[in-house]
Amino acid sequence: MKSRAERYYRKLMNIEELREYCLSKPRSKETLPFGPDTLVYKVGGKAFLLVGLGNEDLRFNVKCDPGKALELREEFSCVLPGYHMNKKHWNTIVVDGSVSSKQLKEWIDWSYELVVRKKKTKRK
Secondary structure, three states: OOOHHHHHHHOOOOHHHHHHHHHOOOOEEEEOOOOOOEEEEEEOOEEEEEEEOOOOOOEEEEEOOHHHHHHHHHHOOOEEEOOOOOOOOEEEEEOOOOOOHHHHHHHHHHHHHHHHHHHHHHHO
16 A cells, blocks of 8 residues: 555646646647746747746646636645746646645646637637
């Protein structure tokens, strides 16, 4: 039987899982526009997730509806205003085990869908 600490650490998403999940999205691309230390995942040329590679802990920025962004920051201690981003539209997610990988993926999905939806609206 696994100890509580082993169960806790096992559920943390790592950079490879994050990368694979982002690249599994239709038409997503991995780019390095800010140099070799920041991965930027884009769809249709627009960013939906940024992740720094030099951090001790895994943290990433996702786009979010402004009202929802504030709500998430109030509800979850791992959700912070977007680091080096427009804090109205971006959240930084700290992968500290306080939320499940399923929840993290849901926030990534929201970000991806927000960018895709905005691209479709602009085309009309």
